[in-house]
Amino acid sequence: MRYLRTFELIEAVVRAGSIRKAAEDTNLTASALNRRIQGFEQEFGWPIFERLPRGMRLNPAGELLMHHIRLQRTDLARVQSQVADLSGERRGHISIACSQALLPYFLPEQIAIYRAEHPGVTFSINVRDRAQAERDLASYSSDLALVFEPVHLVDFDLLYALPQRVHALYRTGSPLDDKPVLRLRDCLDHRLVLPTQAYGVRNLLEVAATSIGRTLSPAVETESFDLIRHYVTQEDVVGFQIPIGLKPPHNAGFGHRPLAERDVPPGQLLLGQLKGRALPVASAKFGRQLVVALEAINAQ
Amino acid sequence: MRYLRTFELIEAVVRAGSIRKAAEDTNLTASALNRRIQGFEQEFGWPIFERLPRGMRLNPAGELLMHHIRLQRTDLARVQSQVADLSGERRGHISIACSQALLPYFLPEQIAIYRAEHPGVTFSINVRDRAQAERDLASYSSDLALVFEPVHLVDFDLLYALPQRVHALYRTGSPLDDKPVLRLRDCLDHRLVLPTQAYGVRNLLEVAATSIGRTLSPAVETESFDLIRHYVTQEDVVGFQIPIGLKPPHNAGFGHRPLAERDVPPGQLLLGQLKGRALPVASAKFGRQLVVALEAINAQ
DNA sequence: ACTGACCGATGCATTTTTTGCACTGATTGT
């Protein structure tokens, strides 16, 4: 979109931090870029950048403008998506901010289902923790968020909430495999592989452990759910995860069982979007598909 | 705003109905304008106009785009208003869709109060009936609506609702002046000056008359509340109006008294904005001022 | 205190884009 060029250039300057660097990124001369910025500021009525000796930084007016730019861009995308939709072809791009737990099975499966019907739709999947996911929505860089137990819920329109019990993971052959439901204290007697504090599962476990007078001292602490899944096959340790990331069972060298709800209350996997935002057709439809899929899991 | 030029031109073509007429309005040649439209359609990816032998008309894609254009323009105005606000100066433009009843006293007074504090703020007042006011909000051509008993309330964010009893107007010296509250049947024995069916007051009266087995046959029917006010001084007739349009009393050759609530239930004067829309600073502040003023009236 | 690297800004020539003019072909109403 030619008429959005000025906005692109402004964004490039914001990203690069200086006109000269942004000029390289945008295949322009610093002088040309400089004059476009100046020209825009004159039209806009106020400067939007602070001129520092080391470069340019947005001033408060510029911050306000950036919100407008992002809104404007995504709203145009929405319109184009709707137009594509009314001419029959389903096109567009869907951007999702999600927890790691959705990566192994749930999202790949859902995306494949959607793309089978609408091959023109593309996806981007951004792994985000709970706070980042909300910021992604607010800056319009993601359409949908699917995260476990987000902290803040302002500006978040909840589409579905799926309760998820915390599951313990262990090497096949472990005595934990005997019972259908595990007590927290049984798990805490083993060595532990835990996600870091940023994650909801860790949070639930911390609270639960404290309430029975125990503390968590993990043998391995990691940000990677993948590593947790793999590490339990290597050593006799107990890991924890939510079942949506564990769907196909017992053939990967580890087993898993839910923790008793009286020990560790279930958390919630939340699907949502930015409050008040009208999503592009494709994103809205994929959101509805996810709701149906989550309902089906909940009904099991 | 230079970069919005294409949108202005598109709007001009929509308004004029043909490129040639729009070209005159925009001080361009038809050929230049034609090519800008074509250029935009190519960038946008789809035609936005139907080419008819008699000119151009928006196609469905164009209708969707027009919504985007309006949103984008008003959102930019909001940003500029916020920027003006943070640099101390309160500037901007406030656009209000309102019923006639607000014109004589309420709005002039409120606007004067606001402009005394913020002379940089300009106003436009559009007299609209109940349905038009809502359309004005939806198309972003008004920021606030202040109307009596609107019909639809979808997409309407209610800021305040002020109950208003229907008042009867009569020439000074009329026997109606004797009682503090009038019965509907007393009024109906006189000749009547009524607003047309489009107005809320007429509606309330029709319902009330029907329920006591009477029908309304006005001697004069008009769309102008002003005419009603003036006509009652000319002939011994009874007019009707809501008190917010009648504030300063008994020195204009006519008097007024409320109708009994058991005969004619009070209607509501509604202040609202488009649902989910973030108003410019000036409009939002004026809206709050109106709420305070309406509360004060309600408390009397 | 000096120096080199980097920053934004500006004058001027050059390139790119937009516009105006003249004209075409098609449709409609009289």
Add this chain to the structure above:
DNA sequence: ACAATCAGTGCAAAAAATGCATCGGTCAGT
């Protein structure tokens, strides 16, 4: 059949954006 519309197009002129060279300033390292 004719006049009045309409959108679209080739080409030259006008306008706008860009590149180049250069200026004055700040800062980090020596």
